[in-house]
Amino acid sequence: MEVKQLSTFFPNAANTYCPGCEHGLLLKFIGMALEELGVVDRAVMVGSVGCSTLAYKFINVDYVQAPHGRAPSIMQAIKLLEPESVVFAIQGDGDALSIGLQELINAANRGIPVTVFLYNNMVFGMTGGQMAPTTPNGLKTTTTPGGIRYKYLGPPLDACKILSGFDGVKYLKRVIITPRPIYTKDRLMYSSKEAIESYRAVLNALKTQLNGGFSFVEFLGTCNVNWKMTIEESKKYVHEVTAKMFRPGLCRDEFGVEK
Amino acid sequence: MYRSVLKGKYEVIINTERCKGCEICVHACPQQNLELGDDVNGLGYHPVKFSFHGKAGDCTGCNICYWVCPEYAILGVVKA
Amino acid sequence: MQGAEAIAFAAAESGLEAYFGYPITPSSEIMENLAAIYEKGKYGNFRVFFQTSSEIESINMLFGAGASGHIAMTATSGPGLSLMAEGISYSFLSQVPFLIIDVNRGGPGLGNVEPEQSDLSFVYWSLGHGGTRVIAMSPFTVSEAMTLVKKGFELAFKYRMPAVMLTDGVIVHMYENISWKTSEPLRPEVSWSARGRGNGPRHEINSIYLEPKDLRAVKGDLLKKLEALKKEAAYECYYCDGPLDALYISYGISARIALDAVRDLRRSGIRAGLFRPITIYPFAGEALANVAKMAKKLVTVEMNEGQMAKIIKAETGLEPEGLGYLGGEVPRLEEVMEAWR
Known part of the structure; x- marks a missing residue:
């Protein structure tokens, strides 16, 4: 029996992320959610700069490449002029919280119905693992080689904390997208609970947009290559360190799409 | 696309050209039905392959491999 | 009619769909006039008037509007134009059309708000990194400014690239008799635009080409386009x-x-x-x-x-x-x- 493939992806293209990177997982869930909601034909993806850019070869919906950090501005313009479209962006933590924070918080304040998916892997992945605004102490980056965040940089930036201050945000959630490693007696296993929860978050965020609200979901993911860890170690790190620092959970669901 | 020749209850459809051999599905499969093969795909990785009779038991069609695959290389689990 | 009023009027008459702007002397009057036109709601096409949070947001909103195939415009001055250079560069390679009215003021830096023509080199040689070129026009009367607004939209959409109208505080602030013939608003052909793929193939407004041969090919096409543009001089x-x-x-x-x-x-x-x-x-x-x-x-x-x-x-x-x-x-x-x- 043949399996029905998602029309949101080019059947013969492979994504260009590193093995085990959850960027691909997020992209897959977006593709699945667009199909589930039946909005593939009016979806517009705005690509930001960073590893999230690499989606353009893989995803088969209309695509606009934004400058670094400016995806929210472009999304708002498209949404205002094409109210029927379903506009979303995948932004990295460096893209959204460093260079693009102004655009992001203005978009959140206005509440124009667009969706931002933030993939937080706590480093600048594409440029080679530099410190990001979200980098915690203890994670060695190429610009904090000692693994300690310089004091004057302040603590890691918490996107959900910032955005929870804006009434324009109608759906705000932080989820872990990384499969949790489970150690049984004889072997390592990965749980699929996180993946399913992340998919639900994607779905609910897009539903919120369709209901006319700004939605934002932060995904805690890995960048094992730049963290200089194995895939297994990096997944463990997310569950043991990242998730303690950035608490996952639902911050806001104004339209009750979670139910 | 990889197809097993054995017969069983469920079948995992894999696009081997997308697989990057990250082994997440290999570990995630409760029945240990998935393993990396010996062949090499166009990306230069050993793609995952499926056997009906894994180390722990038959495929139950739980779909976990589909959910955790970041490459969309596992296209789905279907009844054989 | 005052220059700013005339430019705003001509833009609305030509089929402007969206205005994104950030106040800056001496261009703000254009924005104010467009706000008044927008509130009156006489032009059905004119659907979005948006005061952005910075020129950077303005240019990216223009980019979004252009990428989805809509006639969009902003007015700014030198310091704003500097901030917009990034977005203009992206628009040039992504082939996104829009119009920028640059009301030139004394520069560089904050300079002053008196008229100057010192943005010329910036606009002519490369308005952004990587060899960006834009269509640049310069009116010398209020009437001409009006026709150039319309022509700017036409050329921008015909060649799918950003257009800049270089003017200054004198033209924008002086009162002059104008002549304007009302015509049908522009409806450019935008089958390339990204607004949802519908049933057809997808549209990609992209400025990333990781393979050298891809980028070389695209830049070759752009150079051919610039060659073709010469006949519009x-x-x-x-x-x-x-x-x-x-x-x-x-x-x-x-x-x-x-x-x-x-x-x-x-x-x-x-x-x-x-x-x-x-x-x-x-x-x-x-x-x-x-x-x-x-x-x-x-x-x-x-x-x-x-x-x-x-x-x-x-x-x-x-x-x-x-x-x-x-x-x-x-x-x-x-x-x-x-x-x-």
Whole structure:
């Protein structure tokens, strides 16, 4: 029996992320959610700069490449002029919280119905693992080689904390997208609970947009290559360190799409 | 696309050209039905392959491999 | 009608769909006038008026509007244009059309808010990184500013690239009689735009080409497009039909003063002429070279340190004598008249 493939992806293209990177997982869930909601034909993806850019070869919906950090501005313009479209962006933590924070918080304040998916892997992945605004102490980056965040940089930036201050945000959630490693007696296993929860978050965020609200979901993911860890170690790190620092959970669901 | 020749209850459809051999599905499969093969795909990785009779038991069609695959290389689990 | 009002009116009449702007002297009046037009709601096409949080947001919203195939515009001044350079560069490679009205003020830095023409080099040579080129036009009357707004939209969509109208505080703030013929609003062909793929293939508005051969191919296409754009070069010539003692070359508000000087010189028997490029890029180099053959002397009159003279040298090889006015000073008629000697 043949399996029905998602029309949101080019059947013969492979994504260009590193093995085990959850960027691909997020992209897959977006593709699945667009199909589930039946909005593939009016979806517009705005690509930001960073590893999230690499989606353009893989995803088969209309695509606009934004400058670094400016995806929210472009999304708002498209949404205002094409109210029927379903506009979303995948932004990295460096893209959204460093260079693009102004655009992001203005978009959140206005509440124009667009969706931002933030993939937080706590480093600048594409440029080679530099410190990001979200980098915690203890994670060695190429610009904090000692693994300690310089004091004057302040603590890691918490996107959900910032955005929870804006009434324009109608759906705000932080989820872990990384499969949790489970150690049984004889072997390592990965749980699929996180993946399913992340998919639900994607779905609910897009539903919120369709209901006319700004939605934002932060995904805690890995960048094992730049963290200089194995895939297994990096997944463990997310569950043991990242998730303690950035608490996952639902911050806001104004339209009750979670139910 | 990889197809097993054995017969069983469920079948995992894999696009081997997308697989990057990250082994997440290999570990995630409760029945240990998935393993990396010996062949090499166009990306230069050993793609995952499926056997009906894994180390722990038959495929139950739980779909976990589909959910955790970041490459969309596992296209789905279907009844054989 | 005041320049700003006229520009706003012409934009709405031409089928403007979205205005994104951030206030900056001396361009704010254009924004204010468009806000008034938007609130009256007379133009059905004019659906979005948006005061952004910065020029960076303005340009990216323009980019979004252009990428989804809508007629969009902003007005700004030098400091804002500097901030917009990033977005313009992306738009050039992504082939996204929109119009920017640059109301030139004294620069660089904060400079002052007096009229200058010092953004010319920036706009002409490369308005952004990586060899960005934009269509650049410069009106010298309020009426012409209105026609150039419409022409700017037309050219931007025809060639799918950003267009800039270079003007200054004088033209935007002066009152002048205008003539405007109401016509159908523009409806450019936008089958390439990204607004949802529908049932067809997807549209990609992209400026990333990781393979050198891909980027080379795209840049090759862009260069071909710029070559084709050359035929759109527009200019005006006054008293250029015979041998000339001096040919003045000037544009924008300086050209008005140069034209007065030429007329006064003609009255006193000196054969002076004026060549006025309407489009700065593409530049009417060939036409200028032909006229220049008849002239004993070439003089550029402009409100900067001689940027036009350098452009003329690059375009035609001619080396005109430059008359430059800096810091927001307008050319003085007597000095311009004297320059023919």
